[in-house]
Amino acid sequence: MKPEAIYEDLNVYEINPTTDFKINCETQLVTVQDDGMLPAITAFRLLAAKLKRLGLNNPILLKDCLSFSEAPLEPRIALLRAAVVIGSLLADGIGDAILIRGESGGGQSLRLAYNILQAAGCRSFKTDYVACPSCGRTLFNLQTVTARIKARTEHLKGVKIAIMGCIVNGPGEMADADFGYVGGAPGKINLYVGKTPIKFNIPEAEAVDRLVDLIREHGKWVEPEAKEVTAAVHA
Ligand code: SF4
Known part of the structure:
Protein backbone atom coordinates (compact mmCIF):
# COMPACT_ATOMS: atom_id res chain seq x y z
CA MET A 1 0.00 0.00 0.00
CA ALA A 120 -19.27 9.88 0.12
CA GLY A 121 -19.68 8.95 -3.55
CA CYS A 122 -16.42 10.69 -4.56
CA ARG A 123 -14.52 7.71 -5.93
CA SER A 124 -15.33 4.07 -6.37
CA PHE A 125 -12.80 1.43 -5.35
CA LYS A 126 -15.07 -1.55 -4.80
CA THR A 127 -18.61 -2.77 -5.22
CA ASP A 128 -21.30 -0.66 -3.57
CA TYR A 129 -24.29 -2.31 -1.93
CA VAL A 130 -27.63 -0.83 -0.98
CA ALA A 131 -29.89 -3.03 1.14
CA CYS A 132 -33.25 -2.30 2.70
CA PRO A 133 -33.47 -2.63 6.48
CA SER A 134 -36.03 -5.48 6.13
CA CYS A 135 -39.51 -5.53 7.66
CA GLY A 136 -42.60 -7.71 7.77
CA ARG A 137 -42.80 -7.63 3.96
CA THR A 138 -39.30 -9.00 3.40
CA LEU A 139 -39.52 -12.09 1.20
CA PHE A 140 -36.10 -13.65 1.83
CA ASN A 141 -33.36 -13.72 4.46
CA LEU A 142 -31.73 -10.38 3.78
CA GLN A 143 -28.49 -11.05 5.68
CA THR A 144 -27.86 -14.46 4.14
CA VAL A 145 -28.68 -13.32 0.61
CA THR A 146 -26.63 -10.14 0.95
CA ALA A 147 -23.64 -12.20 2.11
CA ARG A 148 -24.14 -14.59 -0.83
CA ILE A 149 -24.31 -11.75 -3.35
CA LYS A 150 -21.28 -10.07 -1.80
CA ALA A 151 -19.25 -13.27 -2.00
CA ARG A 152 -19.87 -13.41 -5.76
CA THR A 153 -19.58 -9.72 -6.64
CA GLU A 154 -17.34 -7.84 -4.21
CA HIS A 155 -14.43 -7.79 -6.67
CA LEU A 156 -16.40 -5.60 -9.10
CA LYS A 157 -15.21 -2.02 -8.92
CA GLY A 158 -17.70 0.75 -9.57
CA VAL A 159 -20.82 -1.44 -9.61
CA LYS A 160 -23.72 -0.65 -7.30
CA ILE A 161 -26.11 -3.47 -6.38
CA ALA A 162 -29.38 -3.03 -4.50
CA ILE A 163 -30.82 -5.89 -2.44
CA MET A 164 -34.41 -5.16 -1.49
CA GLY A 165 -36.84 -7.35 0.37
CA CYS A 166 -40.02 -6.68 -1.61
CA ILE A 167 -41.37 -5.08 -4.78
CA VAL A 168 -43.78 -2.87 -2.85
CA ASN A 169 -41.19 -0.33 -1.79
CA GLY A 170 -37.89 -1.85 -2.90
CA PRO A 171 -37.64 -0.52 -6.47
CA GLY A 172 -38.43 3.02 -5.36
CA GLU A 173 -35.69 2.94 -2.75
CA MET A 174 -32.86 1.49 -4.82
CA ALA A 175 -31.37 4.96 -5.29
CA ASP A 176 -29.04 4.95 -8.29
CA ALA A 177 -28.09 1.26 -8.15
CA ASP A 178 -26.96 -0.35 -11.41
CA PHE A 179 -28.63 -3.67 -10.63
CA GLY A 180 -31.39 -4.71 -8.27
CA TYR A 181 -32.20 -8.03 -6.57
CA VAL A 182 -35.76 -7.69 -5.30
CA GLY A 183 -38.17 -10.10 -3.62
CA GLY A 184 -41.09 -10.57 -6.06
CA ALA A 185 -43.08 -13.30 -4.28
CA PRO A 186 -42.30 -15.95 -1.65
CA GLY A 187 -39.27 -17.86 -2.99
CA LYS A 188 -39.19 -15.73 -6.19
CA ILE A 189 -36.86 -12.90 -7.14
CA ASN A 190 -37.14 -10.11 -9.70
CA LEU A 191 -33.96 -8.64 -11.16
CA TYR A 192 -33.60 -5.02 -12.22
CA VAL A 193 -31.24 -2.98 -14.35
CA GLY A 194 -31.44 0.46 -12.80
CA LYS A 195 -35.11 0.86 -11.97
CA THR A 196 -36.30 -1.31 -14.86
CA PRO A 197 -37.44 -4.86 -14.04
CA ILE A 198 -35.78 -7.28 -16.47
CA LYS A 199 -36.29 -10.80 -15.12
CA PHE A 200 -39.28 -11.96 -13.11
CA ASN A 201 -40.08 -14.75 -10.68
CA ILE A 202 -36.70 -16.43 -10.69
CA PRO A 203 -36.48 -19.24 -8.11
CA GLU A 204 -34.44 -17.94 -5.20
CA ALA A 205 -31.97 -20.84 -5.43
CA GLU A 206 -30.73 -19.65 -8.83
CA ALA A 207 -31.30 -15.90 -8.49
CA VAL A 208 -27.70 -14.99 -7.57
CA ASP A 209 -26.44 -16.84 -10.67
CA ARG A 210 -28.97 -14.99 -12.82
CA LEU A 211 -27.88 -11.69 -11.25
CA VAL A 212 -24.29 -12.47 -12.24
CA ASP A 213 -25.54 -13.31 -15.77
CA LEU A 214 -27.32 -9.95 -15.90
CA ILE A 215 -24.22 -8.08 -14.79
CA ARG A 216 -22.24 -9.96 -17.43
CA GLU A 217 -24.81 -9.19 -20.17
CA HIS A 218 -24.47 -5.49 -19.37
CA GLY A 219 -20.69 -5.51 -19.66
CA LYS A 220 -19.98 -4.87 -15.97
CA TRP A 221 -18.64 -8.28 -15.08
CA VAL A 222 -14.97 -9.15 -14.69
CA GLU A 223 -13.71 -12.52 -13.54
CA PRO A 224 -12.34 -12.52 -9.97
CA GLU A 225 -8.67 -13.22 -9.52
CA ALA A 226 -7.71 -16.68 -8.26
CA LYS A 227 -7.41 -15.72 -4.60
CA GLU A 228 -10.76 -13.93 -4.76
CA VAL A 229 -12.41 -17.10 -6.13
CA THR A 230 -11.00 -19.04 -3.19
CA ALA A 231 -12.29 -16.44 -0.75
CA ALA A 232 -15.73 -16.52 -2.36
CA VAL A 233 -15.88 -20.33 -2.16
CA HIS A 234 -14.88 -20.27 1.50
CA ALA A 235 -17.51 -17.64 2.24
S1 SF4 B 1 -38.07 -2.63 0.65
FE1 SF4 B 1 -39.88 -3.83 1.22
S2 SF4 B 1 -39.06 -5.43 2.58
FE2 SF4 B 1 -37.49 -3.84 2.47
S3 SF4 B 1 -37.92 -2.54 4.23
FE3 SF4 B 1 -38.95 -1.62 2.46
S4 SF4 B 1 -41.04 -2.44 2.56
FE4 SF4 B 1 -39.76 -3.74 3.87
Missing part, protein backbone atom coordinates in the same frame (compact mmCIF):
# COMPACT_ATOMS: atom_id res chain seq x y z
CA LYS A 2 1.21 3.49 -0.72
CA PRO A 3 -0.40 6.92 -0.56
CA GLU A 4 -1.29 8.73 -3.74
CA ALA A 5 0.67 11.79 -2.64
CA ILE A 6 3.22 12.73 0.02
CA TYR A 7 2.19 15.71 2.10
CA GLU A 8 5.70 17.15 2.28
CA ASP A 9 6.00 17.06 -1.53
CA LEU A 10 2.77 18.89 -2.21
CA ASN A 11 3.74 22.37 -1.06
CA VAL A 12 0.41 22.69 0.70
CA TYR A 13 -0.46 26.24 1.77
CA GLU A 14 -1.67 26.06 5.38
CA ILE A 15 -4.15 28.80 6.18
CA ASN A 16 -5.67 30.16 9.34
CA PRO A 17 -9.17 30.83 8.02
CA THR A 18 -9.99 33.25 10.84
CA THR A 19 -7.49 35.77 9.42
CA ASP A 20 -7.12 37.45 6.02
CA PHE A 21 -4.93 35.65 3.51
CA LYS A 22 -3.73 35.85 -0.08
CA ILE A 23 -2.84 33.01 -2.46
CA ASN A 24 -0.57 33.66 -5.41
CA CYS A 25 -1.01 30.38 -7.27
CA GLU A 26 -4.53 29.35 -8.23
CA THR A 27 -3.70 25.64 -8.46
CA GLN A 28 -1.93 25.36 -5.11
CA LEU A 29 -3.47 22.92 -2.65
CA VAL A 30 -4.64 24.65 0.51
CA THR A 31 -5.64 23.39 3.93
CA VAL A 32 -6.39 24.66 7.42
CA GLN A 33 -3.32 25.05 9.54
CA ASP A 34 -2.96 22.86 12.61
CA ASP A 35 -3.78 23.86 16.16
CA GLY A 36 -6.35 26.46 15.18
CA MET A 37 -8.98 27.53 17.64
CA LEU A 38 -11.91 26.24 15.60
CA PRO A 39 -13.25 22.69 15.33
CA ALA A 40 -12.12 21.06 12.09
CA ILE A 41 -15.50 21.11 10.32
CA THR A 42 -16.09 24.76 11.14
CA ALA A 43 -12.56 25.71 10.10
CA PHE A 44 -12.82 24.01 6.70
CA ARG A 45 -16.26 25.48 6.06
CA LEU A 46 -14.87 28.90 6.85
CA LEU A 47 -11.89 28.33 4.57
CA ALA A 48 -14.17 27.23 1.70
CA ALA A 49 -16.43 30.25 2.21
CA LYS A 50 -13.49 32.66 2.22
CA LEU A 51 -11.98 31.13 -0.91
CA LYS A 52 -15.35 31.51 -2.62
CA ARG A 53 -15.68 35.12 -1.50
CA LEU A 54 -12.21 35.85 -2.87
CA GLY A 55 -13.12 34.17 -6.17
CA LEU A 56 -10.47 31.47 -5.67
CA ASN A 57 -10.88 27.85 -6.76
CA ASN A 58 -7.84 26.37 -5.06
CA PRO A 59 -8.23 22.65 -4.29
CA ILE A 60 -8.73 21.99 -0.58
CA LEU A 61 -6.99 19.23 1.35
CA LEU A 62 -9.26 17.99 4.16
CA LYS A 63 -7.80 16.60 7.38
CA ASP A 64 -9.52 14.42 9.95
CA CYS A 65 -8.11 16.56 12.77
CA LEU A 66 -6.17 19.77 13.28
CA SER A 67 -3.57 18.42 15.66
CA PHE A 68 -0.75 16.28 14.35
CA SER A 69 0.79 15.59 17.74
CA GLU A 70 -2.01 13.39 18.98
CA ALA A 71 -1.23 9.74 19.67
CA PRO A 72 -3.02 7.29 17.34
CA LEU A 73 -6.61 6.79 18.35
CA GLU A 74 -8.41 3.59 19.07
CA PRO A 75 -9.44 2.37 15.55
CA ARG A 76 -13.18 2.83 15.97
CA ILE A 77 -12.69 6.37 17.28
CA ALA A 78 -10.33 7.22 14.43
CA LEU A 79 -12.89 5.88 11.97
CA LEU A 80 -15.76 7.83 13.51
CA ARG A 81 -13.81 11.08 13.73
CA ALA A 82 -12.55 10.89 10.15
CA ALA A 83 -15.98 9.87 8.85
CA VAL A 84 -17.73 12.70 10.70
CA VAL A 85 -15.24 15.43 9.80
CA ILE A 86 -14.23 14.49 6.27
CA GLY A 87 -17.50 12.78 5.33
CA SER A 88 -19.67 15.74 6.27
CA LEU A 89 -17.42 18.19 4.43
CA LEU A 90 -17.39 16.03 1.29
CA ALA A 91 -21.17 15.75 1.54
CA ASP A 92 -21.26 19.57 1.56
CA GLY A 93 -19.20 19.61 -1.64
CA ILE A 94 -16.05 20.80 0.15
CA GLY A 95 -12.70 19.09 -0.40
CA ASP A 96 -10.51 17.81 -3.24
CA ALA A 97 -8.06 15.58 -1.35
CA ILE A 98 -8.07 14.00 2.10
CA LEU A 99 -5.50 13.26 4.77
CA ILE A 100 -6.10 10.79 7.64
CA ARG A 101 -3.83 11.12 10.66
CA GLY A 102 -5.72 9.49 13.51
CA GLU A 103 -4.99 5.90 12.45
CA SER A 104 -1.96 4.04 13.77
CA GLY A 105 -0.49 2.94 10.43
CA GLY A 106 -0.28 3.83 6.77
CA GLY A 107 -2.29 0.82 5.60
CA GLN A 108 -5.16 1.56 8.00
CA SER A 109 -5.13 5.23 7.01
CA LEU A 110 -5.29 4.40 3.34
CA ARG A 111 -8.09 1.87 3.78
CA LEU A 112 -10.11 4.34 5.84
CA ALA A 113 -9.49 7.11 3.29
CA TYR A 114 -10.73 4.90 0.44
CA ASN A 115 -13.79 3.83 2.42
CA ILE A 116 -14.73 7.43 3.20
CA LEU A 117 -14.28 8.49 -0.43
CA GLN A 118 -16.43 5.56 -1.56
CA ALA A 119 -19.14 6.20 1.05
